[in-house]
Amino acid sequence: MTTRTKAKPAAETAAPRMMTGAQIVVEALREQGVSVMFGYPGGAVLPIYDALYGQDAIRHILVRHEQGAGHAAEGYARSTGKCGVALVTSGPGATNMVTPITDALMDSIPMVVITGQVPTHLIGTDAFQECDTTGITRSCAKHNYLVTDVTQLARIMHEAFYVATSGRPGPVVVDIPKDIQFATGPYVGKEGITKPTYVPQRIPKTDAIKAAADLMTKAWRPIFYTGGGVINSGPRASEKLRELQELTGFPVTSTLMGLGAFPASHPDWLGMLGMHGSFEANNAMHDCDLMICVGARFDDRVTGRIDAFSPKSKKIHIDIDASSINKIVRVDVPVVADCAEALDALITEIKALKRKMPDLTPWRDQIDTWRARRCFTYANSAEVIKPQYAVERLYALTKDRKTYITTEVGQHQMWAAQFYHFEEPNRWMTSGGLGTMGYGLPAAVGVQAAHPEALVIDIAGEASIQMMMQELSTAVQHKLPVKVFILNNEWMGMVRQWQELLHGERYSHSYSESLPDFVMLAKALGGHGIRCDKPDELDAKILEMIDHPGPVLFDCRVERAENCLPMIPSGSAHNQMILGEITGNEVGEAGRKLV
């Protein structure tokens, strides 16, 4: 028995409800509170699709490619805090899901993926549309199951949701052979489902909190370095972060994944840190004497050169995943706990200490001198739209609405992170860890399905958008009025930038040749197309995009050779940022070999 189900009163257990495997799947989804799911049918999941037919508890969004279903489920999950659900068939359906499953694992997104499988007696025979789904997804999912007995199906479904949403969230795959979907078995509810070998540590140890609070009340140059864990922990963690910051007055920076947990309008907000982060955030990280890392994992995009990373600081690391601690950077005080619980305990402990804390004025003054460099300044133009200007205007014209932003991957993603500002968690969906081009549009579809009244914008590049372009058709079919704002510079901009920086301006295969006419493409797919190439027309056309009731493709023609700055080049430290122009001599031999 891997899992025990609590005994129920005799009256209830007397006659378990018998149903087919397919019905068990749908009933379990319903009981788990799933109201929207994303999928694509095929031979090995037809019984489940049959069980979905004619019911209205769960809305099924038909995508155009299975990868789209996965990213849509991710977008849904990130914008709601709930578990995303995708349903695909065996073989190619499952292999097309590998990218979103890996993406969700890297960014800790709760997702349950149900895959059909060939009937049990055909497994291992290289049957039509057979693949070893559990084998293929073993290393890219948090956990996976191959269901071989219909009596276990209901338990496995509930366990999958428990594993996906608890601890450090992640994707869980449930692979169900077709004969199991037809077989009849008992339905059990989600009550009492536990997994004795899997017990996340949510509550911090007291001695760890005491040690952390002691360091925090004695620090002269402290900084909060927060990450996606604060968002994943739920809205309470963001509230507690704000409360603890108010109590201490410490400056706050965040990873790409953590944007929105702390309000960007706050005077102590330093902006994002890392490779394309702000000058003030990176220098403060380098010179701090105490770093409080909350739900972040010292990713290489964040740390830069590891042996020169924040050399003078003591480090506190709060993470629910013990393996994240001391993985890359050695820390002084490890705190294994849920972010909200740890932050709450720190607030209580610091208040109880009643200690007079050091005066942070010299540290704030130092940060202000870094701020004064105004690292995101760019040379604007009256003739050509600068990409930074485009995002700035988009922000100015949408910030007062309930707006959700998704992105693809590349320069536009970094400009979005730099120039679009977030006040609340769950408003920013981007592929951080895996860096999946094509994430943004299907994610926007998922976000819009969860928030029908909100304004959902995918800030995209002309190269990324072509990877999952077909999902605009999904948006049209399901009346999801997503807006795709393409910063079209006719280059794979980040690749071009790296080739300029590292490869002597030899632009190998990074020019976006034979681009489609995005306005006509939008029309062909049933949406609305807008093109803009003049700065003075930008505002009016952005408003036209917002006011259009359906999906829009906005082809924003921007400066072609603009570089995304500031930048910490590979192999450099936080205090070695490129601020002005790229000269091509910034990166040494060792850095050239890094990604």
Next chain:
Amino acid sequence: MTDAPKPLGGNGNGPKSAYFLSHADQEIERRTLAVLVDNEPGVLARVVGLFSGRGYNIDSLTVAEVDSSQHRSRITIVTQGTAHILEQIEAQLLRIVPVAEVIDITNSKTGIERELALVKVAGTGEKRVEALRIAEIFRAHVIDTTNESFIFEVTGASEKLTQFVDLMRPLGLVEVSRTGVLSIKRGKEKG
């Protein structure tokens, strides 16, 4: 900022404070870990895949179900790495959903490690007699014999087995089969 925090996480499976770890410590250590898992399909692949996927070494591996009522299996893994990598290996193993417990046998004062080997030696005359004499010293059992060969069964620590095999080499060693290391702790306590 001179107050050193107390050592943390010494109990249970929490990570140890790195404050007291030497950052220059890059020595490769050998370590035996006992991993208790739910015996569900694919669990061994998960454990082994973790090692290959993250670039860790496996020197030996044994696995069998040890508690059929609870479907518990015990995997004993001998691995090596720096102190930092070994700490990561333990933490990463504990992330695997069906892994219940990871026991560091090497750093436990009460850990016992044993291995079994089957060793085939062929020869006649004086070499055959010498092989039998050495086998007695190592308390190896003869489990099969022909006029020209023996198969010895020998148990003990891995080093003892290696030593036995080395001694048999000049005496007509044909083939060796080893189980890999098994582990358990002394005393009445479990785990």
